[in-house]
Amino acid sequence: MPKKIKRNYVLNLLGVLLLFFALFALFETGVLGSRSSYFMGIATTACYTIIMVTSLNLLVGILGEFSLGHAGFMSVGAYASAIVTNALADQNIPTFVLFLIALAAGGVAAGVMGVLVGIPTLKLRGDYLAIVTVAFAEIIRVAFTNFQITGGGRVMSGIAKLSNFYWVFWVTVICVTVMYLFIRSRFGRTVKAIREDYIAAEASGVNVTFYKVMTFTISAFFAGIAGAIYAHYMTAMIPTSFNFNYSAEFLTEVIIGGTGSMTGSVIGAAFLSALPEAMRTFAKYRMLGYSVVLVLIMIFRPGGIFGTWEFSLGKAVDRLTGKAKKEVPEHE
Amino acid sequence: MSEKKPVLKASHLGIQFGGLKAVDDFNMEIGESELIGLIGPNGAGKTTVFNLLTGVYQPTEGAFYLCGEKMNGKKPHQVVAAGVARTFQNIRLFKKLTVLDNVKVSMSRTMKYSMGSAIFRTGRYWAEEKETDEKALELLRIVHLEDKAGYIAENLPYGQQRRLEIARALATGMKLLLLDEPAAGMNPTETAELLEIINDIRDRFHISVLLIEHDMSLVMKICERIQVIDYGVTIAAGTPEEIANHPRVIEAYLGKDDE
């Protein structure tokens, strides 16, 4: 591994650890007083929203396909994980392990759904693909409303509260990191090529079908993990929570943050999920504001606020120490 | 001595769209290291032949073979794996990717590291990426673009974009290279450079080339044999001299002389 890259990886790890300990200190040392758990709740919400937005960005920004049904994958993950943990409730499994099982169940179930959605949509473009993703998400909602095991249309409650913020933090870090590394590899390169021109990609030997389905599956997998976190944080949920409006919200956050920028998705998601709480009094203007911002972005800055720019601690350090220079981009 | 199979053999290849026969009874044989030209007026069906030979269209009649292996029914990426690569009449680059990445995409097929390797950044990942970087740079060198490796593809001037497409096609490791109007829109200097590059490619890789072109000077200079099609039908085939004086060819391009 090139020396510089190693240094960057260490830097990133240190940065994340620093953030973790800062948040730990914030929540544990009574600085926030009795409101500690409230803010931890916001932080947890921000985390699963970050996973949702970054995984959607994989589909929309990197593969260039439209998805308005991402909440459907989250829903599958949420319900699958809840069913599994409910079934294992009396087995005396340590909570941490149970948490991991929940994540795995949610991710895998959603991933399978991703394959089921990905395959039929292969031949569809833009507008039609968008509507089909909505259709799938709605069918999922109707299905969960009808199945008894998912509450039969009413609230499914009594889910174990396994989502401890500190665990969730690291799960989020791992998820985003994995996605980022995926994008910066031959897989991400190929998927981007498909986005740019799928005919040229085929002519370059790329099996477009395979990569498209793979990307849908991976995107859905992480959405499922987010769903599992959601279910075991809220401890109660109803299928209509995962509706079209929720999917539209995620898509809005992807676009505003910047399609193709993980940084944009992370910051956008964190900011926008903390916003509703900060703006309690303005709650009813929130989505109104989003939609106006979205239109403005589409007109003036279609790439989103961050475009395809990625924040890099390594590059920031370089610039601070005056070592930055222009060269052929090294592989990271 | 056993007879060597031709790199490409097309036999009564044809495609019909509804009532229209876009390509009819197309026959061609290309041997190793040969450079053949495919010419004809606009709309004659030349790009359609390319689309047939690359699996984009499935023939409705006839067959074609690559080194003896039947290619009918193969999907485009399978045809590439078998050894055919192409460039496009209207440039189709991966616009927002870098020049280097454009070439590396073609090599993805032969890279072996798994997703696990990518995520855990194993030694294998770094080794293969480095190797690919070097091979890709080498190809860029051949088309005289090595100093543009970090540029975003859509920022290149037109002529360089065409050369990038060639590098990307070369990166597939093909035995047969199909070039669709590589000199279109180029000035004489650029065309001369292109000629040099094509000859260089042939010397280095011993690959066969099938070339669609409208620039007659290029075609006459570089092609060993030429095939002419009009309205999907082959009207002449032979050496450049034979074709230049062939009455039907002259008629197809210039119209019938009424005198």
Add this chain to the structure above:
Amino acid sequence: MSILIQSIVNGLNQGAIYALIALGYTMVYGILRMINFAHGDFIMVGAYTMFYTVPLMVSYGMPAWMAVFAAVVVCTVVGVLVERIAYKPVRNSGSISALITALAMSLFLENLAMVLFGGNPKTVTKIFDLPMIELFGAKIQMKYLLTLGIGLAIMVALTLFVRMTKLGKAMRAVPQDREAATIVGINVDRIITITFAIGSALAAVAAMMYVSTYPRCTTDMGSMMGIKAFIAAVLGGIGIIPGAMLGGIIVGLIEILVKVYLAPGWYEAITYGILIVVLLIKPSGILGKNAGEKV
């Protein structure tokens, strides 16, 4: 037997409502090649307008249905504004940009309505006081036939308009090749605005027929209804005017019949299932023709 007749009648009414909405979608898509996600919300605008104007009309001693004129005006203004402010700047940015902008406008209209009218549903007072007839034991509201009739009338009028008039021909030229249309002297901007105006006016009429069957207005009534009507348009053949009618009727009938006979909880899923099947098998719809992509 009477249940069957009743169901078919209800299905036809539901279908006619979908068809009216679908006509607007298909017109805009046919001319502009964009899915106006906000179309369903134009209907919501029309419905809320009528919530206010129907009592107004009645208090002036006018027939209630004349409130639709106010709705037409409001919807047309909204539609043209949306087009000018939001859609026009992104017209040439690709279909995904257009789609996202349409989605944003849809969200905007819904949330604006929420701010203006509040979250509580509003009930529109009765518009039509038409008799109910009994046929084979089924109760058929005359207003259902009115819905069907209006739908057919509009379909015929639109088809004639697009085929016979100069403006209609211009409208057909635009999606074929915008540049060419400009060159032969067609004012593409004006055509697009007119298309939106007509589509939005249609939305107002659709709103009236919708609220006469389902008088409850909510701010989110538009989006789901819009998607289902879009499915109807796709089923019949997007961009093809009779296709909207055909698709709407079929979807309406299937929904009601499934609801009554098969599985009441699943009927919505059937509509979405239809869409997926159609797009997989014949994306151009029942009445549509295929067109490939040039390599």
